[in-house]
Amino acid sequence: MLPFQPISGAASDIRSLFTVVLIIGAIILLLVTVLVVYSSIRFRARKDEPEPRQIFGVRRLELFWTVSPAVLLGGILIYTIFTMYRVAPNIPVNEAPDLMIVGHQWWWEFRYPKLGVVTANELHLPKGQKFVTEVTSADVIHSFWVPQLGQKLDATPGRPAYMYIQADQVGTYLGSCVEYCGTAHAWMRIRVIVEEPQNFDAWVKQQAAIPTIPTTGAAGAGAKLFTELTCAQCHTIAGTTAKGTVGPNLTYVSTRETIAAGAAENTQANLEIWIDNPQVIKPGVHMPSLGLSANQISDLAAFLEALK
Amino acid sequence: MTEIPTAAESAHPASEAGEYTGLLGWVSSVDHKVIGIMYFILVLFFFLIGGIEALLIRIQLAQPRNTFLSPTAYNQIFTMHGTTMIFLVVVPTLIGFAVYFVPLMIGARDVAFPRLNALSFWMVVFGGLFLYFSFFAGGAPDVGWFSYAPLSELPYSTTPGVNYWALGLLAIGIGTVTGGINLIVTILTLRAPGMKLRRVPLFVWMVFVNSFIILFALPPLNASLVMLIIDRLLNGNFFTPATGGSAILWEQYFWAFGHPEVYIMILPAWGMISEVIPVFSRKHIFGYGIVAGSSVAIAVLSFLVYAHHMFAVGLGNPFDIAFATASFMIAVPTGIKIFNWIATMWGGKIRFTTSMAYAVSFLVLFTIGGITGVSFAAVPIDWQVEDTYYVVAHFHYVLFGGTVFALMAGLYYWFPKISGRMLSERLGMLNFWLTFIGFNMTFFVQHILGLMGMSRRIYTYPNLPGWASLNLVSTIGAFVLGLGILVLLVNMAYSLRRGKVAGDNPWKAWTLEWATTSPPPPHNFDEIPPVRSQRPLWDLVHPENPDWKHAGD
Numbered sequence: 001m002l003p004f005q006p007i008s009g010a011a012s013d014i015r016s017l018f019t020v021v022l023i024i025g026a027i028i029l030l031l032v033t034v035l036v037v038y039s040s041i042r043f044r045a046r047k048d049e050p051e052p053r054q055i056f057g058v059r060r061l062e063l064f065w066t067v068s069p070a071v072l073l074g075g076i077l078i079y080t081i082f083t084m085y086r087v088a089p090n091i092p093v094n095e096a097p098d099l100m101i102v103g104h105q106w107w108w109e110f111r112y113p114k115l116g117v118v119t120a121n122e123l124h125l126p127k128g129q130k131f132v133t134e135v136t137s138a139d140v141i142h143s144f145w146v147p148q149l150g151q152k153l154d155a156t157p158g159r160p161a162y163m164y165i166q167a168d169q170v171g172t173y174l175g176s177c178v179e180y181c182g183t184a185h186a187w188m189r190i191r192v193i194v195e196e197p198q199n200f201d202a203w204v205k206q207q208a209a210i211p212t213i214p215t216t217g218a219a220g221a222g223a224k225l226f227t228e229l230t231c232a233q234c235h236t237i238a239g240t241t242a243k244g245t246v247g248p249n250l251t252y253v254s255t256r257e258t259i260a261a262g263a264a265e266n267t268q269a270n271l272e273i274w275i276d277n278p279q280v281i282k283p284g285v286h287m288p289s290l291g292l293s294a295n296q297i298s299d300l301a302a303f304l305e306a307l308k
Numbered sequence: 309m310t311e312i313p314t315a316a317e318s319a320h321p322a323s324e325a326g327e328y329t330g331l332l333g334w335v336s337s338v339d340h341k342v343i344g345i346m347y348f349i350l351v352l353f354f355f356l357i358g359g360i361e362a363l364l365i366r367i368q369l370a371q372p373r374n375t376f377l378s379p380t381a382y383n384q385i386f387t388m389h390g391t392t393m394i395f396l397v398v399v400p401t402l403i404g405f406a407v408y409f410v411p412l413m414i415g416a417r418d419v420a421f422p423r424l425n426a427l428s429f430w431m432v433v434f435g436g437l438f439l440y441f442s443f444f445a446g447g448a449p450d451v452g453w454f455s456y457a458p459l460s461e462l463p464y465s466t467t468p469g470v471n472y473w474a475l476g477l478l479a480i481g482i483g484t485v486t487g488g489i490n491l492i493v494t495i496l497t498l499r500a501p502g503m504k505l506r507r508v509p510l511f512v513w514m515v516f517v518n519s520f521i522i523l524f525a526l527p528p529l530n531a532s533l534v535m536l537i538i539d540r541l542l543n544g545n546f547f548t549p550a551t552g553g554s555a556i557l558w559e560q561y562f563w564a565f566g567h568p569e570v571y572i573m574i575l576p577a578w579g580m581i582s583e584v585i586p587v588f589s590r591k592h593i594f595g596y597g598i599v600a601g602s603s604v605a606i607a608v609l610s611f612l613v614y615a616h617h618m619f620a621v622g623l624g625n626p627f628d629i630a631f632a633t634a635s636f637m638i639a640v641p642t643g644i645k646i647f648n649w650i651a652t653m654w655g656g657k658i659r660f661t662t663s664m665a666y667a668v669s670f671l672v673l674f675t676i677g678g679i680t681g682v683s684f685a686a687v688p689i690d691w692q693v694e695d696t697y698y699v700v701a702h703f704h705y706v707l708f709g710g711t712v713f714a715l716m717a718g719l720y721y722w723f724p725k726i727s728g729r730m731l732s733e734r735l736g737m738l739n740f741w742l743t744f745i746g747f748n749m750t751f752f753v754q755h756i757l758g759l760m761g762m763s764r765r766i767y768t769y770p771n772l773p774g775w776a777s778l779n780l781v782s783t784i785g786a787f788v789l790g791l792g793i794l795v796l797l798v799n800m801a802y803s804l805r806r807g808k809v810a811g812d813n814p815w816k817a818w819t820l821e822w823a824t825t826s827p828p829p830p831h832n833f834d835e836i837p838p839v840r841s842q843r844p845l846w847d848l849v850h851p852e853n854p855d856w857k858h859a860g861d
Contacts, residue, residue, distance in 0.1 A: 002761065004759070005758035011692075013688065014691065017686055017689055018683065018686075018689050018692070021686055022680065022683075025680070025682065029672075029676060029679055030449050030672065032646060032650070032672060032675045033672050033675075034673050035650045036650060036668060039650060039653040039667055040660075041654060043589070043655060043656050043657065043658050044657075044658050044660065045590070045658055046657075049657050051590050051655045051850075052589075052590055052591055052655055053655065054591060054593075054657050054855070054858075055594060055655065056592050056596070056855075057594050057595035057596065057597070057598070057648075058651075059857075062595050062598050062648070064731035065643070065644060065647040066394035066598070066644050067638065069639065069640050069643045070645075071640055072635075072639045073636045074636070075683070077632065077633060077636045077685075078688060080685075080686040080688065081625075082634060083627055083688045084625050084688055085625060087688045087691070088691075090625070092648075105464075108445060115385050115711055139458070140464050141456055141458075141555055142458065143620055143695060144779065145695075145761075147692060150692070151620075151688065151692065152620050152691055152692070152694065152695070153622050153691075154620050156549075156555050157549040157550070158550070158554070159554075161621065163622070174525040174760070174761065174772070176763050176766075178498075178696060178763040178764070179456070179695060180456070180459070180619075180695075180696070180764070180765040181459060182383075182451075182459055182464060182797075183379045183380055183383060184766050185766060186379065186763075186766035186768050204445070225519070229506030234842065254670060261766075261768065266723060275705035283378060283380075284379050284380065
């Protein structure tokens, strides 16, 4: 079973390199182990034997085990450099990014500037399309990694980094933040949903549209609460006055499979727990507990559930 | 060359416990052997603390979504585990062995600067206590042993933990640098008559080379610690991007120290292996020159590889290729040694003491760590496995399977010299097997977890296929390993009182420390045998076939 299960050319290239290094490494390890075990058994001292013949070194032998690893490693280095340029070709400097990934403590912001879509924690990609991707951070250093897609890239504040992302197989793939970024680093997970281009286009169309904001019932009450309470200070919901940018954009939150960057399933029950006290689901999270009543909580959850 | 002190001269106050007795005698001593023993007590204390922290980490990770530790507690503990093991266990242990044995192995009476030696030691003590005081002063640091900015900066780390971390490490760092200077001067000026630099035991040579790495690697750390303190306490902006600083600047400084540090932690261990394997194989080291010379190559290259910790930053292919090339190059002088050690065993008469068992398994475990190390030099592989459990497995194979196994070999080898008594071989083999099995159980599976996508430094994880069972195996392994260490403690406690009396030279070894009593008298030697080769005691026992008759010695 080989690792990374690649769904992109870049990830396949890395896996090929990994396989070669693994096989060479395994052969060397086998060689060392056999030599160590053999000499341990073969040259074991018996009782009262005289001292063995003293050998101080054999130049030619030493030259052999200096030069041959050097040649071998030189070969791997050349293969490495070729793979580097296949996996991470230079990106023209004037190319505008198709996708902007912004790390936050402890969630991911995904912006599609050419498509007018902003979402969080769940990245949608059209199959077979190459995205110029910018990775940066709003606070501390994070790192974006989905093994099936290929390389990871650090999200460094003040210094955007760039890579191509392309997925060639439809499905859902998991990743996570891999640079330690504080208390809730463990729950800064990534979900990548790769779709056929037409399905992706449909998703974009829906996400880019202004949602219908409910005005009646529990959901309507929730909508009112959302803009009146402090929720709106941190979150954005298109079509309302909520324009905060500290927390995730919630415009179509109910179309996401998880909440809290993968810490819990996106169900109404979990939403209610989350709104009541986010620390229960994700200790350390910056979202405060507002001390709301049970009615207010269920209204807010109903409103968020209606955003689809 | 220096004069050899005679017994009559040894009344010098610097080498005796002095006028004080009991605890005060210890604390006020400047005798390198007393300071060496105090280093061992210190590192044993911190090794137990760091080990308990490791077990707490493994309990928390034994199952998915475990709530044994809160994320804040977990983050503090993994930060302190790494910081403790590196700065308060591995490095001071190696310096402790060097301080105790270098003067004995070169036939000197003490180190060059005995008072500076005491200062180095006490700086480490106070640095360590200061670091741990943070637990009682608002919380231990929780930003990792590498303390990346801006997470370590005031806006994101509001408790004083990082201040204690930075100032504690600064104190330890000063102690380490002065220790390095002391060892360099000692080895350069206090060798016994006849002991040319190319005749010093390989342990002494490795310590010598290592001290130069210390001298050049610690300053970037100390400088960046001061900058971090300025940022945190005086509103500086070195590493804060929001106000014009650079997060990557910290990474550059830290790894410019951090990778040479890895070699600081392994070179003296190689020195120990180079003493233990020849003695228990009853053969001269195979290729003294190449083992010694390749270590110099490693010392130079160790400063040119550090940015392989930063391949995921996205600094561009040309930058990455430069550091990848150096990283591949450093694998060559490292690999050479493994074959030289095997060649030393080849054709020998091997005695499998506990010390030798540790040394032999070191060869295989360190090779595993070295091979996975090469996969980080291959940049695209690094892009996948960096910051996953694959890295955790890798460096534990280097630092535990490598350094700690070598230290164990050194401990079983030199304990009789230090204490005058042999460690029990029966308990020793039990200690070895538990440690060997526990270690591999704990860390081998972590390679697989990393390749499956498990990130480092996470306090918990979702229940993904296979993650729970592999983590449970790792946790059970950690407890087996802990049991092994417990047996070591029992062995030491038992052998200190009841162990077989060692005599001067229980292993029939060949270097000068075995030419004096066990433990050595305060003045070390009454008489130093003539040094005409790398193995003066071999020459003494084999006048018919001395080493100096052979070319190159």
